[in-house]
Amino acid sequence: AQTVTQSQPEMSxxxxxxxxxxxxxxxxxxDYYLFWYKQPPSRQMILVIRQEAYKQQNATExxxxxxxxxxxxxxxxxxSDSQLGDAAMYFCxxxxxxxxxxxxxxxxxxTRLKVLA
Amino acid sequence: NxxxxxxxxxxxxxxxxxxxxxxxxxxxxxxxxxxxxDPGMGLRLIHYSVGAGITDQGEVPxxxxxxxxxxxxxxxxxxxxxxxxxxxxxxxxxxxxxxHQPQHFGDGTRLSIL
Numbered sequence: 425a426q427t428v429t430q431s432q433p434e435m436s437x438x439x440x441x442x443x444x445x446x447x448x449x450x451x452x453x454x455d456y457y458l459f460w461y462k463q464p465p466s467r468q469m470i471l472v473i474r475q476e477a478y479k480q481q482n483a484t485e486x487x488x489x490x491x492x493x494x495x496x497x498x499x500x501x502x503x504s505d506s507q508l509g510d511a512a513m514y515f516c517x518x519x520x521x522x523x524x525x526x527x528x529x530x531x532x533x534x535t536r537l538k539v540l541a
Numbered sequence: 542n543x544x545x546x547x548x549x550x551x552x553x554x555x556x557x558x559x560x561x562x563x564x565x566x567x568x569x570x571x572x573x574x575x576x577x578x579d580p581g582m583g584l585r586l587i588h589y590s591v592g593a594g595i596t597d598q599g600e601v602p603x604x605x606x607x608x609x610x611x612x613x614x615x616x617x618x619x620x621x622x623x624x625x626x627x628x629x630x631x632x633x634x635x636x637x638x639x640x641h642q643p644q645h646f647g648d649g650t651r652l653s654i655l
Contacts, residue, residue, distance in 0.1 A: 433581070459643060469631065469646035515583060519642075527572050527591055527637050528599070529644060533583040 426451045430532035445501045447516030455521030464512040511539045547647035554622045562617040564632030573615040577628040
């Protein structure tokens with residue numbers, strides 16, 4: 425079975441600085457996708473960034489980028505130029521690819537990010 | 542485009558009562574799922590469905606039933622509510638086509654069992 429581990433329950437960053445959130449996963453599948461979701465106090469789940477396992481190039485979305493290390497099964501999220509609005513709970517998620525037939529998403533336990541003014 | 546709609550947003554039940562949490566999506570997504578979110582435990586999958594008439598259990602299915610009679614709707618039933626089912630519940634949907642199909646989430650239902 426697949427597992428997703430976020431070992432940092434809470435992180436803090438100064439406004440305008442850079443922070444990296446860690447995520448590791450375990451799987452025997454070769455076809456899968458990885459996601460980072462943001463959950464602000466409003467409780468909405470917002471997609472931040474996604475990565476296909478077959479792509480070696482790290483995904484980037486504006487100030488958000490990932491460091492995808494497939495062999496190490498690591499998928500960390502880097503937030504550059506942190507803003508007060510980035511304060512939220514961040515969840516790492518794994519989804520099996522089409523070949524598995526399950527389509528299940530597995531979520532980590534989350535990292536609460538605090539942004540200090 | 543409403544996306545994923547969950548009702549109700551809040552609910553208080555007494556132990557032993559039953560109720561149904563509603564979830565509807567208008568994106569013609571094949572995949573729908575229910576999660577519960579508890580402090581320190583992330584989102585745990587309760588049940589999911591990959592199409593009308595097809596459902597399967599997730600990580601924590603006990604005490605919950607689902608059905609998928611249409612593509613649009615995926616209700617979650619609590620058969621006999623217990624205090625341990627106090628949680629925030631999220632419904633989500635996605636396409637199962639080729640590619641990195643992200644899930645679209647509803648706004649959640651905060652459920653308290655007294």
